[in-house]
Structure formats: C-alpha cells, structure tokens
Amino acid sequence: MSTDVSSDRAVRQAYEADSSGLQLIPDLVARPQTIDDVIELLKRAASDRTPVTSAGAQTSTTGASITDKGMLLSLRSLNQISDLDVKSKTVIVGPGAIVAEIKKAVAAAGLLFAPDPTSEEESTIGGAIACNASGARTFKYGATRKHVRALKVVMASGELVEFRRSDLEKNTVGYAFAHDPIDWFIGSEGTLGIIVEAELGLLPLPQRVVGLATLFREESEALQFVIASREATSVSPRCIEYFDERALEIARNSAPGAGIAQHAGAMVYVEEEINDDLDASLVRWLELIESIAPDFEPLVFDGEARLREARRIRHSIPATMNEKGGKHRGAGGRKVGTDWAVPYRKLGPAIQAARSFAAERGLEAPVIYGHAGNGHPHQNFIARDARELTTIEEVVEQTLRHVVSLGGTVAAEHGIGKIKRRWLPLQMNRLQISMMTAVKRELDPLGILAPGNIL
Ligand SMILES: Cc1cc2nc3c(=O)[nH]c(=O)nc-3n(C[C@H](O)[C@H](O)[C@H](O)COP(=O)(O)OP(=O)(O)OC[C@H]3O[C@@H](n4cnc5c(N)ncnc54)[C@H](O)[C@@H]3O)c2cc1C
Known part of the structure; x- marks a missing residue:
C-alpha cells in the first residue's frame, strides 16, 4: 500500500487540534494519496475494527476532526480540481481541495461556487460538505448541500459508492428521507462514509x-x-x-x-x-x-x-x-x-x-x-x-x-x-434521534466512523 500510516508521536501531535480548543491525539495518522488508498485503508480498518476519523484542514469548531480513538485519516492530498464544464456548470473536486482555490479556478471561467464559509481560505471542500458549511451569502444561495450534484463515498466496509442527486421534480415513491441518499452524507460529519470526490454545481459569476x-x-x-x-x-x-x-x-x-x-x-x-x-x-x-x-x-x-x-x-x-x-x-x-x-x-x-x-x-x-x-x-x-x-x-x-x-x-x-453532542436532545426528539441511529447502524454497523461525532 502506498499510504503513509504513521504512529510517530510528532506526526500524531500535528493532527491533535482543530479550532475547538480541544486536543485529542490519534493512535495513528494515515495520509492517503489516492481513492484506492482510502478503499484499502477502510477495508483494513473494518477487518481490525479500527476507528477512523476523517480530517480536512481541521478548522472544525466542534472537535469533529480530531480523535483519540484509532486513526486520523487526512484527506488533504486528494486535492484535485478537474473537469470544469462551463456548459453544464459543474466541476469535479477531491475532498482536500481548498474551498477558495475551487472558487478561484471556476471564477477564471466566469463561474461561481456559491458557498462561502468565512474560513474558505483555509478549509477543504470535504469538510464543507461533511459539515454542510454555509456563510454570509447563504442568505441568497443556500448552504453547501444545494451545490453538491454527486459524491463518491468510501463506505465503512471499504466499498466505493457513487451517489448522484436526482433531477426529478416530482416523486411519490416511499419516504422522503430516502429519496436522495446523497443528502445523508452532506452534514454527516464523517460518521457515515468518507467523501473521496464531489461534483459541484456552479452559477454564473455576478458581473458586479x-x-x-x-x-x-x-x-x-x-x-x-x-x-x-x-x-x-x-x-x-x-x-x-x-x-x-x-x-x-x-x-x-x-x-x-x-x-x-x-x-x-x-x-x-x-x-x-x-x-x-x-x-x-x-x-x-x-x-x-x-x-x-x-x-x-x-x-x-x-x-x-x-x-x-x-x-x-x-x-x-x-x-x-x-x-x-x-x-x-x-x-x-x-x-x-x-x-x-x-x-x-x-x-x-x-x-x-x-x-x-x-x-x-x-x-x-x-x-x-x-x-x-x-x-x-x-x-x-x-x-x-x-x-x-x-x-x-x-x-x-x-x-x-x-x-x-x-x-x-x-x-x-x-x-x-x-x-455540542450533549445539546442534540434539546432540539431533536427521541424518534428523530433513533431514526438517525438506525441510519448510522445500517451504514456503519461496526461503529468505526468518527466515533463521538453527533450521536
Ligand atoms: C475562523 C473560522 C471561521 C469559520 N467560519 C465558518 C463559516 O462561516 N461557516 C461554516 O459553516 N463554518 C465555519 N467555520 C467552521 C469550519 O471552518 C467549517 O466547518 C469547514 O467547512 C470545515 O472544513 P475543514 O476542511 O477544516 O474540515 P475539518 O475540520 O477537517 O472536518 C470537519 C468535519 O468534516 C469531516 N470531514 C472532513 N473531510 C471529510 C471527508 N473527506 N469525508 C467525510 N468527512 C469529512 C470531519 O470528520 C469533521 O467531522 C469556521 C471556522 C473557523 C476556525
């Protein structure tokens, strides 16, 4: 395997903090270079039952991208920005691409990637998707979710699955929360799968x-x-x-x-x-x-x-x-x-x-x-x-x-x-929490993904 997996203390300490003020030192740090590396790492983690917490730029303010349980998986190297399609107004990005870099790349073609977290100069698109990040202009354009067309996700088992947003305008089949599974991953804070590629929707760049x-x-x-x-x-x-x-x-x-x-x-x-x-x-x-x-x-x-x-x-x-x-x-x-x-x-x-x-x-x-x-x-x-x-x-x-x-x-x-985990029940009732727990169990039966986040 080409992945650099380290148990060196200095390396682990380099990933012990995010912007929450908490410090948690992981047992291992993995820095995959390719999607295949992530697949292999997850297959191994599933067989060893090693917990895996994904990290982008670690600007999280909630302790979501640090852990003292198992492996910290840094996605920073998967940072490609490719396949910019001006006609369909889409771009393909790796999770480690910095949000501001994506904006710059598409602006050169007269297009806008609308989400604008204040931390966009230092945070990654993987983190933005996993947190459904938003910003000042969300007032007009909506949060990140609205601008994600497709995701490639490495599941807890190591399987690679692509989720594409439906273009349907009408749909009466089954329960609404199952209509667009892509939405389960957006805002899931690393607890349901590892985002390894995203297709983003773009808008025309405003003239002035x-x-x-x-x-x-x-x-x-x-x-x-x-x-x-x-x-x-x-x-x-x-x-x-x-x-x-x-x-x-x-x-x-x-x-x-x-x-x-x-x-x-x-x-x-x-x-x-x-x-x-x-x-x-x-x-x-x-x-x-x-x-x-x-x-x-x-x-x-x-x-x-x-x-x-x-x-x-x-x-x-x-x-x-x-x-x-x-x-x-x-x-x-x-x-x-x-x-x-x-x-x-x-x-x-x-x-x-x-x-x-x-x-x-x-x-x-x-x-x-x-x-x-x-x-x-x-x-x-x-x-x-x-x-x-x-x-x-x-x-x-x-x-x-x-x-x-x-x-x-x-x-x-x-x-x-x-x-903020302890404040979840202030807002969500028992039924809502048990529905989320059921989805988590189905997608991550061994409970290895981002332990301690959300649930
Ligand atoms: C000064 C400052 C200003 C901020 N302003 C805003 C703001 O305006 N709006 C806003 O929404 N947030 C803001 N934040 C919070 C934070 O920057 C955002 O949540 C950002 O999107 C996190 O990106 P990141 O790359 O740092 O992710 P990280 O902190 O590394 O990770 C965040 C979460 O995403 C998960 N994750 C990361 N990559 C992946 C992946 N590839 N697959 C699955 N899960 C993944 C992690 O496990 C973690 O749960 C701010 C933070 C700071 C420090």
Whole structure:
C-alpha cells in the first residue's frame, strides 16, 4: 500500500487540534494519496475494527476532526480540481481541495461556487460538505448541500459508492428521507462514509457586486434595518451581516483606516449584485437606511479589492476571538462560540435574552456578530480558565433552551461534532434521534466512523 500510516508521536501531535480548543491525539495518522488508498485503508480498518476519523484542514469548531480513538485519516492530498464544464456548470473536486482555490479556478471561467464559509481560505471542500458549511451569502444561495450534484463515498466496509442527486421534480415513491441518499452524507460529519470526490454545481459569476456597511447608534436600530433589508421589495441583498458594539471594536482595530466611526454602536453589512445601475441601487439602499437611522454615511465597498477588504474585516472577528481563546488553553479555558439561529424576526429578543443570561452569571458580554439575515448570530465568549468555561457552558445551555423555545436551532452552521453532542436532545426528539441511529447502524454497523461525532 502506498499510504503513509504513521504512529510517530510528532506526526500524531500535528493532527491533535482543530479550532475547538480541544486536543485529542490519534493512535495513528494515515495520509492517503489516492481513492484506492482510502478503499484499502477502510477495508483494513473494518477487518481490525479500527476507528477512523476523517480530517480536512481541521478548522472544525466542534472537535469533529480530531480523535483519540484509532486513526486520523487526512484527506488533504486528494486535492484535485478537474473537469470544469462551463456548459453544464459543474466541476469535479477531491475532498482536500481548498474551498477558495475551487472558487478561484471556476471564477477564471466566469463561474461561481456559491458557498462561502468565512474560513474558505483555509478549509477543504470535504469538510464543507461533511459539515454542510454555509456563510454570509447563504442568505441568497443556500448552504453547501444545494451545490453538491454527486459524491463518491468510501463506505465503512471499504466499498466505493457513487451517489448522484436526482433531477426529478416530482416523486411519490416511499419516504422522503430516502429519496436522495446523497443528502445523508452532506452534514454527516464523517460518521457515515468518507467523501473521496464531489461534483459541484456552479452559477454564473455576478458581473458586479457592491457592499454597504451601515453604522447605527443603537443595536435596536440595526436589527430593525436587518428586518427591513430582508422584507423590502426595493432591494435584494445577497447577505445581511450584523456586528454588535464589541465586534465593531475588533473590526476597528483590524482595519483602522476603514472609517468605522468611534461612536457607532452597531453595524449591518449587506451586499447586492448589480444587474443594471450602481447609482440606482445605492439610492434604493440610502432610502431604506434613512427610513431607520440617518446618522451615518454608509461605507461603500465597490470592486473586487474592496469586497476582499470587507471580507477580511469580517474574518478578523472569529480569527481574533480564536487567538484570544487559544491563550487560555493552559488554564483549561478556550473560546466558546455559539451558532444557534432563530426565525429572523425573533433575532432581537433572542440576542437580548442571551446577553442577559450571561450578565446574570457575571460574565463579560459576549462578542455578537454574524448572519442576521438568516436569524443566525455567533456569540463568542472567552473562558479564561476551567471554572469560567463551566459557567459559560451553563449559560450557553440556558440560551439554547430559550432559542429552541423560540423555534430555533442549537447549531445552524458548524455542526454538532463532539462539543455540542450533549445539546442534540434539546432540539431533536427521541424518534428523530433513533431514526438517525438506525441510519448510522445500517451504514456503519461496526461503529468505526468518527466515533463521538453527533450521536
Ligand atoms: C475562523 C473560522 C471561521 C469559520 N467560519 C465558518 C463559516 O462561516 N461557516 C461554516 O459553516 N463554518 C465555519 N467555520 C467552521 C469550519 O471552518 C467549517 O466547518 C469547514 O467547512 C470545515 O472544513 P475543514 O476542511 O477544516 O474540515 P475539518 O475540520 O477537517 O472536518 C470537519 C468535519 O468534516 C469531516 N470531514 C472532513 N473531510 C471529510 C471527508 N473527506 N469525508 C467525510 N468527512 C469529512 C470531519 O470528520 C469533521 O467531522 C469556521 C471556522 C473557523 C476556525
């Protein structure tokens, strides 16, 4: 076998951490170069009953791509981007290809791969599919699932199976969850099979996009603007992102020249694709802004370089918080990030409740930012030690119970992994969990794939 399988401690340590703050050292690390290598590894793992946890770039925030049980399977080397077909708007990729590299390759042919996790510069398409990753523009384009046409999957037994999305527009055969088995693997966090190749669906690249960052004195005005942007018929944003006062502080520090006013208390960033006239679009947005709070001139991000700058500012928030959290690892602390979501009209009350739960326990206010257009903020806390971590986790659980009571979800974006597993029953009932367990047993009867993730 050509696969490099290592039990060397230094190699294993290189794969012991993801972005969750957890550390788990695998017994073995395998770095296959080809699909055949993966098949052979899985056949051997099935016969030895060796657990196998897949990993892409290990940017998971939930401990999903690390393990201390058996083998860590790094798919990074299967990174080809091939068969770009402009006519059918598809491309074939290996799981180790970096999302931003795929976007660059298809953009050169005038096409767009729409999913845009903030971590796209460093994360892999295998990880994005396995987590059904999403981002700011999911507001317009949907999450990764919608853009996956076919998958080649190495099953727990080592068998290679291709799943292709059905093109049917009508179907009444059997239960809906069995109609498109490809959907079982998207979002399955490595627990049902190893994705070794994907065919992605592409869209025409928009000709011009403009970004607008609107500053507000009060959070309530900003959240009112979020609802107005979503509901107005005069505008059609492709993303609606929110930054609270603490997130704005990080944004100002990371981009001192960007013009983020000192006395602003919140910001909403929107992007719109321009099909006709930029000025006409800006006028429509200005009318909407002025109907709510005309205190600040919006910052305009026009052109590729300016849009990249806006994206860099947005990325500086999770990146800064991850870095801060990492400094407290020695004392048992870390960053704690939430990715709950509620129906978008309930976002304001949900944020207020979440803040008050933290304040009641004497915690520093979390940094709140994210995909407000989908009712989906991120709350980031920094636990400075193990005691504070426990308090934060209790506050997060209290928040999640409240979020579920508002019709929300405990995890809208980053999956469940190992860290959020205990919160699955807050949202899913016994029947839903037992149906998932039945699928898992059927596809992975020995329970060797990604033990500890989700179930
Ligand atoms: C700063 C920062 C910002 C982030 N922003 C976002 C965001 O905006 N949106 C978002 O959705 N996520 C975000 N994330 C989370 C994370 O980046 C995404 O989930 C990403 O898609 C994971 O990709 P990865 O290559 O790092 O996968 P990994 O972390 O290596 O793996 C993630 C999961 O996928 C499984 N997996 C990986 N490859 C395969 C494969 N080939 N077959 C089967 N299973 C596989 C792993 O077992 C694991 O369960 C962010 C993370 C960070 C650190």
